[in-house]
Amino acid sequence: MTGMRCSRIILTALAMLLVGSPCTYAQSSRLWIVTGNNVADAAQRSLASRQSVADDLVVPTFQVINGMSVADIAESDLDRFSNWMHRACPRCGGFTVHTSREAALKEADNPAYKPGFRYLAPLPEALDQQSTVGRALDRVKGDKIVSTITMLQGFGTRHYQTSKGQEAAEFVRREWQSMGQERPDFTVALFSHHDWLQNSVIGTIRGASHSDEVVVIGAHIDSIHWKNRENPKENAPGADDDASGVAVVTEALRVLMETGFKPQRTIKFMAYSAEEVGLRGSAEIAAKYAAESKSEGGQKVIAALQFDMTGFNPGKDARDIYLVNDHASAELNGFLTKLLKEYNHSGAHAITHAETKGCYACSDHVSWTSNGIRAAWPFESPREQSNPYIHTSEDLVSKLDPAKAARFAKLAVEFLIETAKGVDGRESYRN
Numbered sequence: 001m002t003g004m005r006c007s008r009i010i011l012t013a014l015a016m017l018l019v020g021s022p023c024t025y026a027q028s029s030r031l032w033i034v035t036g037n038n039v040a041d042a043a044q045r046s047l048a049s050r051q052s053v054a055d056d057l058v059v060p061t062f063q064v065i066n067g068m069s070v071a072d073i074a075e076s077d078l079d080r081f082s083n084w085m086h087r088a089c090p091r092c093g094g095f096t097v098h099t100s101r102e103a104a105l106k107e108a109d110n111p112a113y114k115p116g117f118r119y120l121a122p123l124p125e126a127l128d129q130q131s132t133v134g135r136a137l138d139r140v141k142g143d144k145i146v147s148t149i150t151m152l153q154g155f156g157t158r159h160y161q162t163s164k165g166q167e168a169a170e171f172v173r174r175e176w177q178s179m180g181q182e183r184p185d186f187t188v189a190l191f192s193h194h195d196w197l198q199n200s201v202i203g204t205i206r207g208a209s210h211s212d213e214v215v216v217i218g219a220h221i222d223s224i225h226w227k228n229r230e231n232p233k234e235n236a237p238g239a240d241d242d243a244s245g246v247a248v249v250t251e252a253l254r255v256l257m258e259t260g261f262k263p264q265r266t267i268k269f270m271a272y273s274a275e276e277v278g279l280r281g282s283a284e285i286a287a288k289y290a291a292e293s294k295s296e297g298g299q300k301v302i303a304a305l306q307f308d309m310t311g312f313n314p315g316k317d318a319r320d321i322y323l324v325n326d327h328a329s330a331e332l333n334g335f336l337t338k339l340l341k342e343y344n345h346s347g348a349h350a351i352t353h354a355e356t357k358g359c360y361a362c363s364d365h366v367s368w369t370s371n372g373i374r375a376a377w378p379f380e381s382p383r384e385q386s387n388p389y390i391h392t393s394e395d396l397v398s399k400l401d402p403a404k405a406a407r408f409a410k411l412a413v414e415f416l417i418e419t420a421k422g423v424d425g426r427e428s429y430r431n
Contacts, residue, residue: 029075032104033278034068035085035095036360065108068360072101082277083226083391094361096370097278112372113327119374120293121213121302123335127342129417132261136413137349139255142402145409148175148247149239149311149397157236158198158223158243160274160281165198168221172271175250176203179257186257193284198222198273200281203253207266208423212297214289215419216268216304217252217412218282219245220275220364226391239397240380241390244405245307246271252412263420266299272364275308276391282364290371303332304375305415306365310408311400314385320351320407322379324358327366329374336376339414344407351407356382378411380404 063070073081078097085095098104111117151171152158158168173188180186185206190199201221207213223238237243253269274280292298321340323333337353344351356379360366368375381387389395 030072031075031078032070032072032098032101033081033095034070034098034104034107034361036068065105068108070101070104070108078277079224082224094359094363094366095278096283096361096366097280107370110370112370117372119329119331119372121300123303123331123374124418124421127338127418129422130342132259132422133343133414133417136255136259136261136417137343137410139258140251140406140409140413142406144254145244145247145251145311145405146397146400146402148250149243149400149405152221152243152246153237153239153397157225157234158221158238159236160196160198160222160277162197165222165273169199169201169271169273172201172221172246172250176201176253176269179250179254180205183257185262191281191285193273193281196274196280198281200273200285201271202285203269205256205263205267207263207420209264211266212299213265214268214299214301215263215265215416216270216301216368217249217307217416218268218270218272218304218364219249219307220273220281221246221271222273222276222281223395224276224391225393235393236391237393237395238390239395240309240312240387240400241395242275242308243397244309244311244400248307248310248405248408248412251406251409252416255409255413256416261417262423263416264423265302265420267416267420268301275364279361279364279367282367283370286367286371286373290373301368301373303329303335303419304365304368304373305332305336305412306363306368306375306377307408307412308363308377309380309387309390310378311397311402311405312380312387312389313401313404314381314387318381318385319354320404321353321411322356322382323353324362324365324377324379325355326358327360327362327369328358328376329369332374332376336378336411336415339411339418343414344410349410351410354382358383378408380408 155164155168158165173190177188188203191202192199220242223236225236249269272281289301293300340351340353363377365375365377389399
């Protein structure tokens with residue numbers, strides 16, 4: 001997390017980025033990337049004082065479609081491209097990765113981004129789990145969240161192509177498994193990606209009566225260091241981005257297990273790999289679930305909530321939570337607002353909130369949105385005040401606010417209870 005002029009801007013930026021032999025570039029396997037309008041604007045600003053590049057460098061050529069820019073890129077240059085995006089466009093440099101030109105062009109013309117798109121299944125009509133939610137909110141603990149962030153920070157890096165990144169995924173799997181080891185309706189599995197080392201992690205509480213309907217909360221487990229172009233795999237503690245999100249998902253799971261909550265709908269807890277290089281892990285997972293939803297008896301994802309950066313406090317006048325309002329479901333944002341007004345208007349669990357503008361592909365919620373599944377991204381700050389330490393060695397737990405992260409965990413708990421509904425609760429689904 002354009003026109004021909006913008007196309008030339010991004011082309012020039014990539015020429016400066018992809019330093020190396022044209023022959024090496026030509027021999028690399030190819031991927032296709034899609035970026036948004038805002039990247040071109042940021043690129044123009046970042047290139048104002050830069051020099052030209054060598055004339056003999058082979059670089060991608062962008063095609064502009066529906067306000068998005070599409071190009072092919074050498075897979076070996078993906079890290080460098082990601083690093084440049086994070087450096088030049090720190091608040092808006094999102095992109096997605098595709099294995100073919102056809103898939104990239106389809107993404108650029110995705111009907112799920114257009115007004116009036118209709119989802120497969122409804123959200124709950126009413127909020128009626130006050131007693132269950134109240135008990136759960138009392139159990140959310142900021143120190144538990146800090147403990148998880150600290151453990152993940154301790155891996156040094158969680159880059160998607162490193163053994164440390166995979167060790168972090170296995171750590172999360174063990175943590176989640178230990179929380180649900182006494183529940184026969186709970187399982188945890190690693191999700192293998194064929195093109196890179198780090199697994200994603202998926203924990204599942206099977207729904208008691210509507211197991212074919214699924215509610216998802218997720219965060220990304222990988223980290224990256226954008227200052228080190230030659231070796232981005234080093235020195236990337238990623239406390240806020242995104243150990244804080246994984247810790248929120250983990251805390252929501254812990255609270256539901258501790259309270260004995262048994263849902264009617266199936267709940268999925270996800271830790272995605274390879275977010276920092278084009279949402280690759282969540283893209284594979286969301287595409288799999290979207291395909292299954294179209295098959296007879298397949299599971300249908302009702303909604304997906306993304307937690308990416310939950311602990312940084314930008315200033316005394318800032319709100320606790322900001323709902324990103326583009327490339328996200330307005331309906332789901334409305335539902336989250338309804339939760340916040342019902343459960344967090346005052347008292348010990350009070351949460352202030354507002355909206356902020358996001359960008360194309362700034363976090364994993366876009367993988368769900370692009371597959372026709374409503375998704376949202378509650379964020380820690382206005383986009384223009386986002387954490388300046390991310391993607392550096394200074395993204396540390398010591399710079400985060402545990403109480404702020406706990407508020408995101410409370411929203412996660414409310415969301416899961418009210419969308420999945422407990423077996424002893426009332427249902428109020430629209431027909």
